[in-house]
Amino acid sequence: MIRVLIADDEPMIRAGIRAVLASDPDLAVVAEAADGHRAVDLVQRHRPEVAVLDIRMPGLGGIEAAAEIRRTAPATGVVMLTTFGEDDYILRALSGGAAGFLIKSGEPEELIAGIRAVADGAAYLSPRVAARVVAHLAAGGAGAAVGRRAAARERTDALTARERDVLALVGSGLSNGRIARRLHLAEGTVKAHVSSILARLGVDNRAAAAVVAHEAGIALPPAEAQ
Numbered sequence: 001m002i003r004v005l006i007a008d009d010e011p012m013i014r015a016g017i018r019a020v021l022a023s024d025p026d027l028a029v030v031a032e033a034a035d036g037h038r039a040v041d042l043v044q045r046h047r048p049e050v051a052v053l054d055i056r057m058p059g060l061g062g063i064e065a066a067a068e069i070r071r072t073a074p075a076t077g078v079v080m081l082t083t084f085g086e087d088d089y090i091l092r093a094l095s096g097g098a099a100g101f102l103i104k105s106g107e108p109e110e111l112i113a114g115i116r117a118v119a120d121g122a123a124y125l126s127p128r129v130a131a132r133v134v135a136h137l138a139a140g141g142a143g144a145a146v147g148r149r150a151a152a153r154e155r156t157d158a159l160t161a162r163e164r165d166v167l168a169l170v171g172s173g174l175s176n177g178r179i180a181r182r183l184h185l186a187e188g189t190v191k192a193h194v195s196s197i198l199a200r201l202g203v204d205n206r207a208a209a210a211v212v213a214h215e216a217g218i219a220l221p222p223a224e225a226q
């Protein structure tokens with residue numbers, strides 16, 4: 001059973017998320033909060049596998065709450081909920097340790113997939129979030145976009161062929177275990193590859209590595225990564 005905390009200042013959003021998660025017998029909502037401070041307190045009390053946080057909440061916002069949760073309850077994975085137009089917040093949340101990013105208006109199946117991926121230790125970027133982040137990073141114009149894509153490809157070209165294979169699946173939201181099964185490797189080998197990838201790309205977490213994979217154009221669509 002994957003225990004989930006929901007934090008959003010809009011009761012109807014919380015109710016909608018709760019209803020979606022109720023459709024999956026492996027997911028259980030153990031607590032709800034309307035602000036970041038309460039979310040952090042409830043994570044300390046219930047220790048859920050995943051905390052789903054609105055990226056903007058009154059008082060302590062989702063980004064700050066995510067950082068506090070990662071500091072005080074590192075076993076709890078954080079999924080951020082965002083809307084279009086919040087690209088700057090997403091980039092800040094990436095550096096704060098959030099592992100999943102979903103659009104509020106996305107499909108219910110995507111919410112469940114994201115929670116499952118994060119609970120399994122993976123990073124999950126909604127395809128629309130990934131597209132928004134890559135577009136935002138390239139917002140300096142066509143030349144900047146080409147430059148960032150070229151830089152990302154240069155970074156990934158410096159990886160070994162196997163590391164690129166692993167990174168492509170990291171970018172698709174697969175956990176180490178699922179990558180190991182897909183590539184017919186030992187899970188410990190995949191873990192070593194991921195650690196090497198993070199170091200060689202100069203990023204701190206899987207979500208940031210996933211962004212590089214999307215920028216370089218090597219992340220597989222979720223349907224192809226299964």
